[in-house]
Amino acid sequence: MIEWNEEYSVGISIIDDEHQEFIKIINGVLAAKLLNSSLDKIEELLTEMKDYAWNHFMTEESYMIEFKYPEYQYHKEEHFNFIHRVNSYCDRLLSGGYQLAKEILEFLKQWLVKHIHGTDKKYIECFVRNGLK
Ligand SMILES: [Fe+2]
Helix, strand or coil, rough: CCCCCCCCCCCCHHHHHHHHHHHHHHHHHHHHCCCCCCHHHHHHHHHHHHHHHHHHHHHHHHHHCCCCCCCCCHHHHHHHHHHHHHHHHHHHHHHHHHHHHHHHHHHHHHHHHHHHHHHHHHHHHHHHCCCCC
């Protein structure tokens, strides 16, 4: 499980709330895997996770556009690559079985933590300067 801690905070409440929800949803997929839920169920949860991720990415990206954030293109690409990768995992899940489910979950955990710590934190200064808190 991923546990939210203050180190993940970007100090902007709408983003922190969405990140917490994102973590909760990923934990839901992790729990399903631990409980040996069917691959169909895991795929369904992954698809829900992806929909949530997409909406969350749109929240961030619309602020980036509004505030003319200089690293928008790069950031948007990271989001896009994430969605693309999850799509391709979903396509292969049924044939890849639980071994692939394990790999996917490992990827999700690492990606989210790395993305929040590395890429998201870079927009804090810009977002705060433009009035978010
Ligand atoms: Fe992001």
